[in-house]
Amino acid sequence: MSNYHIKHLEEYFQVYRKSVRNPEAFWEEIAEEHFVWRKKWDKVLSWDFSKPEVKWYEGAKLNITENCLDRHLPTRGTKTAIIFEPNDPNETAEHISYRQLHERVCRMANVLLENGIGKGDRVCIYLPMIPELAISVLACARIGAIHSVVFAGFSANALSTRIIDSDCKMVITSDGSYRGAKTIDLKGIVDKALEDCPGVANVLVAKRINSNIAMKEGRDKWLQPLLDEAYADNVAEVMDAEDPLFILYTSGSTGKPKGMVHTSAGYMVYTAYTFKNAFQYKEEDVYWCTADIGWITGHSYIVYGPLANGATTLMFEGVPSYPDFGRFWEVVEKHKVNQFYTAPTAIRALAKESLDFVEKHDLSSLKVLGSVGEPINEEAWHWYNNNVGKKNSPIIDTWWQTETGGMMITPIPYVTPTTPTYATLPFIGVQPALMDEEGNEIKGNQVDGRLCIKFPWPAMARTIWGNHERYRETYFSAYKDMYFTGDGALRDAVGYYRITGRVDDVIIVSGHNLGTAPIEDSINEHPAVAESAVVGFPHDIKGNALYGYIILKETGESRDRENLRKEINQQITEQIGPIAKLDKIQFVSGLPKTRSGKIMRRILRKIASNDTSNLGDTSTLLNPEVVKHIMDNVL
Numbered sequence: 001m002s003n004y005h006i007k008h009l010e011e012y013f014q015v016y017r018k019s020v021r022n023p024e025a026f027w028e029e030i031a032e033e034h035f036v037w038r039k040k041w042d043k044v045l046s047w048d049f050s051k052p053e054v055k056w057y058e059g060a061k062l063n064i065t066e067n068c069l070d071r072h073l074p075t076r077g078t079k080t081a082i083i084f085e086p087n088d089p090n091e092t093a094e095h096i097s098y099r100q101l102h103e104r105v106c107r108m109a110n111v112l113l114e115n116g117i118g119k120g121d122r123v124c125i126y127l128p129m130i131p132e133l134a135i136s137v138l139a140c141a142r143i144g145a146i147h148s149v150v151f152a153g154f155s156a157n158a159l160s161t162r163i164i165d166s167d168c169k170m171v172i173t174s175d176g177s178y179r180g181a182k183t184i185d186l187k188g189i190v191d192k193a194l195e196d197c198p199g200v201a202n203v204l205v206a207k208r209i210n211s212n213i214a215m216k217e218g219r220d221k222w223l224q225p226l227l228d229e230a231y232a233d234n235v236a237e238v239m240d241a242e243d244p245l246f247i248l249y250t251s252g253s254t255g256k257p258k259g260m261v262h263t264s265a266g267y268m269v270y271t272a273y274t275f276k277n278a279f280q281y282k283e284e285d286v287y288w289c290t291a292d293i294g295w296i297t298g299h300s301y302i303v304y305g306p307l308a309n310g311a312t313t314l315m316f317e318g319v320p321s322y323p324d325f326g327r328f329w330e331v332v333e334k335h336k337v338n339q340f341y342t343a344p345t346a347i348r349a350l351a352k353e354s355l356d357f358v359e360k361h362d363l364s365s366l367k368v369l370g371s372v373g374e375p376i377n378e379e380a381w382h383w384y385n386n387n388v389g390k391k392n393s394p395i396i397d398t399w400w401q402t403e404t405g406g407m408m409i410t411p412i413p414y415v416t417p418t419t420p421t422y423a424t425l426p427f428i429g430v431q432p433a434l435m436d437e438e439g440n441e442i443k444g445n446q447v448d449g450r451l452c453i454k455f456p457w458p459a460m461a462r463t464i465w466g467n468h469e470r471y472r473e474t475y476f477s478a479y480k481d482m483y484f485t486g487d488g489a490l491r492d493a494v495g496y497y498r499i500t501g502r503v504d505d506v507i508i509v510s511g512h513n514l515g516t517a518p519i520e521d522s523i524n525e526h527p528a529v530a531e532s533a534v535v536g537f538p539h540d541i542k543g544n545a546l547y548g549y550i551i552l553k554e555t556g557e558s559r560d561r562e563n564l565r566k567e568i569n570q571q572i573t574e575q576i577g578p579i580a581k582l583d584k585i586q587f588v589s590g591l592p593k594t595r596s597g598k599i600m601r602r603i604l605r606k607i608a609s610n611d612t613s614n615l616g617d618t619s620t621l622l623n624p625e626v627v628k629h630i631m632d633n634v635l
C-alpha cells in the first residue's frame with residue numbers, strides 16, 4: 001500500500017510509526033513508487049552525525065527536472081504548471097503549461113551550456129519573481145549547474161559577498177523589477193556588486209521593465225535573443241543522488257548568512273512528499289505560496305515540491321499592499337486559489353488594515369492556509385482563521401529551516417487537529433528531541449527544551465558551502481549525535497510542539513528561562529498593539545531583565561503611554577506571570593527586519609544593553625533607518 005497521501009489521523013500515526021521504525025524501508029518505498037530514476041540506489045541511507053556525513057539514495061542517478069517536467073508531459077502537457085501574476089493587476093496574468101515550461105527550461109538550459117556553464121558550476125540568480133526566475137532555477141538543475149538564488153531585494157554588497165562565497169561564474173538578472181509603485185534598478189545593483197567579483201564571466205539580462213541600462217561589452221547579454229535562437233529540447237544531465245543541487249544562504253537573523261548546500265534525490269523526495277500532504281494537494285487545485293523564490297520556502301514550495309507533484313503553482317511578482325491592501329485576496333479570488341501559504345509578518349501587516357480589504361473578495365475557493373518563517377502569534381492566527389479562512393480552512397503552522405530543506409513540524413490539514421501557535425506534530429520520518437543544557441534528552445510531555453532532530457531526513461542540508469567545519473560546529477557539536485536546530489520548543493500534554501523562539505533569544509530572568517515568543521504573543525493581544533519584540537538586557541539583581549519594543553496600532557497612538565505600559569504588563573502578568581513583566585517598554589515606529597520579514601532581535605538586544613559600537617552584519621536588514629531611530633529614543 002502506498003503511504004504517499006495521508007488522509008486521516010489514524011493513518012498519520014500508523015505511517016509515522018512505520019517511518020521511524022524502519023526509515024530505510026519507508027523512504028525506499030516512497031522513492032520507488034513516486035519518482036522517475038535513471039538508475040536506482042545501491043543504499044538508501046548512510047549517516048554519521050559526528051563527521052557529519054549523510055547520504056540518501058547513494059548510487060542513484062536522476063535529474064530532478066525530469067521529475068518536475070518531462071514525466072508530466074504525457075498526462076499533464078496542457079495543464080498549467082505556473083500561473084504568473086504580475087505586479088500590476090492590469091497586466092494580464094500568464095498561464096504556462098507543463099509543455100511550455102519544459103520547452104522554456106530546455107531553451108534556457110541550452111543557453112547556459114552555450115555560455116560556458118557546465119555541471120558543477122555555480123550560477124547566481126538575482127531576478128524578481130518573474131517566470132525567468134523559476135525557469136533559470138530549473139535550467140541550472142537540468143544541466144547540473146548549482147544555482148545560488150539571491151533574493152532580489154538584497155544590496156550590492158550582500159550580493160557580491162554571496163557571489164564570492166560560492167565563486168559563481170555567471171549572474172542571471174533583469175533590467176529592473178517592479179515592486180508596488182516603485183521600480184528597482186537591479187542591473188545597476190549587479191554592476192556595482194560585480195566590481196568585486198572578477199570570477200563572473202557572463203551576465204544574462206532578462207527584460208522586464210524596459211529601462212535603458214548599460215550593458216558591459218563582452219560580459220552582459222540580453223537573454224531573450226539567446227533563448228529565441230536556442231534549441232527547444234535538451235537532454236537532461238544525469239546526476240548522482242548526492243550531487244549538489246543548489247546553495248542557498250540563510251536569512252541572517254542571527255549572524256553571518258550560511259551557504260547551505262542541498263543535494264538532489266533526498267531533497268526531491270522530501271519536498272514532494274511534504275508538499276502533497278501538508279497542502280493536501282489534489283490534481284485540479286491552484287496553489288499559491290507568497291514567498292519569494294529567493295528563500296527556501298520558494299525553492300521547496302513554489303518550484304520543486306509543487307512541480308514534482310504536477311501541481312499548478314502561482315508566482316506573484318508584487319507586494320501585499322499594492323495597489324491596495326486587498327491585493328492578496330484579489331489574487332485568491334481571481335485565480336480561485338485553493339492553498340495559500342504566507343508568513344506571519346504579512347498576516348500582521350494585513351491585520352492592521354481595514355477588514356473591508358478582505359471582505360470584498362470571494363475567498364470561498366480556499367481549503368488550506370499556511371504560515372512559515374516565524375512563530376505565528378495567537379492574535380494573528382485568529383485573524384487569519386476568522387477572516388481569511390472563515391473558520392473553514394485549517395491553518396498549518398509549518399516549522400522548518402533553510403537547513404532542513406522541507407517542513408519538519410506541521411499539522412496535516414484535515415488530519416491533525418490544530419491549536420493556535422502550535423506547529424503540532426512532527427512530519428512523517430522526523431524524529432524531534434528536546435534537550436536540556438547538560439545534553440540530556442527530556443522525555444515525556446509538558447516539558448520544554450532545545451529542539452534537536454535525532455535521525456536524518458532526506459532533505460537535510462549536507463554542508464555549508466566551503467566550510468564543512470562551520471556546519472559541524474553550528475549544528476552537530478552542541479549535542480552528541482543530534483542535529484541542533486537553534487530553536488527552543490515545548491511539548492504539551494498531547495505531544496504537540498510549540499516553537500518558543502531561538503535559543504539565543506531565551507532570556508534567563510531570575511533563574512527562569514523565558515522564551516520571547518509567548519511573551520510577545522501576550523503583548524500583541526493588547527488591543528492597542530500592532531507588533532512587538534522582546535529582548536533581554538543585563539540587570540544587577542535578576543541577571544537579565546526584559547526590554548520590550550512595541551509598535552502601536554493607529555488606534556493606540558493617542559493613548560497615554562504610561563497607562564499603556566501598565567496595561568501591557570498587567571496582561572503579561574495574567575497570562576504568563578509576573579516574572580515575564582517588562583522592565584522597560586519603548587514605543588517604536590518600526591522594528592529592524594530581515595528582508596524575509598523577520599525581526600532581528602540581536603540588534604535590539606545590543607541597543608537595549610547599550611552596546612551599539614558593533615551591531616554585526618546588518619547586510620540583510622530591510623529597513624536600516626529604523627535602527628538609528630530606535631537608538632535615538634532608547635530608554
Ligand code: ATP
Nearest residue numbers: 250251252253254373374375398399400401402499
Ligand atoms: P539565520 O540562520 O541566518 O539566523 P534564519 O534562521 O532566519 O537565519 P531561515 O532558515 O529562513 O533563516 O529561518 C528558519 C528559522 O525561522 C527557524 O529556525 C525558526 O527560528 C523560524 N521559524 C520558521 N518557521 C517557523 C514557525 N512555523 N514557527 C516558529 N518559528 C519558525
Ligand code: MG
Nearest residue numbers: 250254401486
Ligand atoms: Mg537559522
